[in-house]
Amino acid sequence: MFTDRQPRSFLDPQVLARLSAVPLLARRPMVGSVSGRHASPHRGSSVEFAEYRKYVPGDDLRRLDWRAFGRSDRHYVKEYEADTNLRLVLVLDTSGSMNFASGEVTKIDFARRICGALAYLASQQGDAVGISCVADGIVQTLPPRRNAAHLRLAFDMLDEVRPAGPTRLPEVLHELAETIRQRAVVVIVSDLFCDAAALASAFSHLRFRRHDVAAFQLLDPQEIAFQFQRPTRFLDMEGGEAIFTDPIDISDRYHRAVQAYLADMKRIVLESAVDYHRVLTSEPYEQAVAGFLVGRASGRGLR
């Protein structure tokens, strides 16, 4: 099915092979266009019995349960669960801050790997995959499709996207909540360096639209540790004003600010039921994606 032979720096076949063992499942019923492996809010033709329903004229006589008619002398139609595909919308933060790296891996590289792996896995199981690259707006977007050519386009987009500009993630998420037509799994890959209250509002909006929202927050170890030995001039990667300070002097206050932000974020994701994963870019991305997939597999059966 996947015919893209072009090598992609963010795809590791061995990692993908290992991750393929766990299906990508939605936490909520999806409304797909074709049969798939995801629960649907509608009745369908799967082997899983759902309920009996009284026969009404026009129903397919092949679905009439004769045994029930023999027992009760009434006509019942046997209904089964429907399985469908899902729409996976990857929201990739491409603001300037995603280009930060204290080590070898930038946050945008790390995000590419996560997005690439998820896109591939979804495509492999017949789900539609779309990507939205966002910064101070929607920079590039690829609506969800489920064909192999579309996956190649998605990989191309991941390849070509370059981080730049400021972040307006909450506004962009509001916009996406309105523009994604049907229920979808919305996976946000970002450092989430924006106003926590605005972000909470955006998450709630997506949830209101019955989207299954997941978020990978990418953090660089240096952003947490904040270990500098010399006075430093910090250049804002999103074009803001530079700050000159002695990190030794303000490290305690910086750590307090980080702690407060992380606590806020934890509260927000709990309140808005976001499948939240905080990931350090020094960790293997396979671990992050596997955790994401396994967490969802355990929630199978929700309709």
Next chain:
Amino acid sequence: MTFLQPWVLVALPLAALPVIIHLINQRRFQTVPWAAMQFLLAAKALSRGYSRLRHWLILLLRMLAVAAVILAVGRPLSRGWLALAGGGRPDSAIVVLDRSPSMQARGPDGGESKLDPGRRQLADSLATLRAGRVLVVSDPVRGPEEVASSEAIADLATAGPTAAAADLPALLQSAYDFIRENAAGTTEVWICSDQRANDWRPDDGAWASIRDAFTKLPQQVRFQFLAYSAPATGNVALRVSSVRLETLGRDRRLVVTLAVSRQEDGDRRTLPVRFEIGGVTSAVDVELTGREAVLTNHVIPLERSAEAKGWGKVSISADANPADNDFFFVYAAPAERRTLVVAEDPAAGRVLELVAGIAPDKAAATVELVPPAGLATASWDTAAALLWQAPLPEGRDAEFVQAFVDRGGQVIFFPPDRPTAAEFAGGVWGEWTAHGTPVTAESWRTDQDLLANTLAGTALPLGEVEIRRSCSLAGDAVSLASLPGGGPLVARSSRADAITFCGTTPAPRDSSLAAEGIVLYAVVQRAIDRGLAVLGNARQADAGAATAALAAAGAPWTRRAGAANAPSTEAGLHAGVFAAGDRLVAVNRPAAEDAALAVADKQVDTLFRGLSFARIAGTAGDTDRLVREIWRAFLIAMLLALVGEGLLGLPRLAAAQPAARGVGSVEAAA
């Protein structure tokens, strides 16, 4: 604060190193692209008052630590509480010691005197200062004595206590002379004294010239005054005012008048007073109720076999100052009361002959009328007083009179009928003034000298003496009695205490001195008594002045009593009894030593105005060192500064660790 190695202080600007390093560190900043700006902004927005304060405190403590190390290397010295005078190691140090009896007063614990810790502290201080040369000035006549090492000051024989008053102006003049002639480079003059007025003589005109002289010295001279000005409490001083030998047939007895005094009012006390005469001891109790008690005419019978000449000692029990508990006296048969009268006016001469010829006791008194031309043949050696009513002596006559005065004779000059321009002892007779209405003396000194009150405290009736004619006196004299308008009636020569000028004559046309004979009689007899004091074989002398008396005795002297361990070169400075030929001399502290009158601190400052002067308060029995090296204190200060710097740095580290743990825990939860 002074330093033994002040050149090290050149490095003191190094204390700014922490700030400079801080500034350099600020300049070599790094530029980092940063994503999590929102945390940085939040961190900067958080309260930074304490952080900034801590930052500057750390810098300050680092500077203090560096400064403390530099100061410690400079070997700082602590000089008591003042330490105002700067400077390092002096080239010469001159110690001016006040060895007067009042310096022997002990502290409240009764241990050491003021002089002992003074000498020890001076020795310690100069040893610490490592002065190039150390000299001690304790006697203006002897001048500065160089000592091998400063430690020797404490044991120097000529730096021990004496009974003589210290003449501070003379001592400082002696120090100045030495500095001018010998000392090069910086000199420190250390004065150790109890600030008594009779030692310092603040009214002495010499102070101004000494001050000017020191100011003009090319080398730097610093004065350090170690002041022991606290008076001794509970001290009682003993003084014998007169000793008279009386002979009644074959029996002889001593009539002693003495006084015990104290400087502050106190409870009624009974003081046992011990007399020791020729190995025989007797005692009498004296009730001391106020500040002074006088035992008048205490009779001590002498053995028949005793000589008509001898010595004794009166003493009281030990108290705060042992130097004024003993008093030596000598006695001998009184010399003949012989008076020379030179008078050009027979009327005046007759009156003078009468008043001089009647002794107050039954002793014989003789008067020799000497014509002005017969001075060469007069018996000068046996006369106690000279009454001179003639033009002031000139030429050879002046030499006779001057020799008489130098020997101790007393002279009273009365004005001649026709005053000349002759001058003697600073006095010159002026013009006669006839008073139409007789005048009387307006004021006179009743506390001392020839016109002093009687022993009973009654003033002489000088105010009843009518002055009909008076002769003015020009020149250098101290007025003892003055006429209306301020002119002197009676004056003492400021050059010689033994010379008195009387501005009128006892002739009836000039005054009623003859008619109101009491005043003239008292004045003349007092002068004769003074003159007799040096004529007899027994003589009382003040310590200090006794040196000249012993030297003038004309025979080798031997010590009969007193400080046996005192150097023979200082015999006249110590209390005791000395025998020179037929004469006995009792040496005691001067009467002024018993008065605890101290010079005010401000006045002392005034005396050293314009000079580098610092005073350090000392106390008797003080064992602390005056000058000490205090580099340890600076090292401790450095350690404290470093500990403080470390403590201020601690909270920063403590805050960083929980932050790291917090992230980890959140990660684990996620």
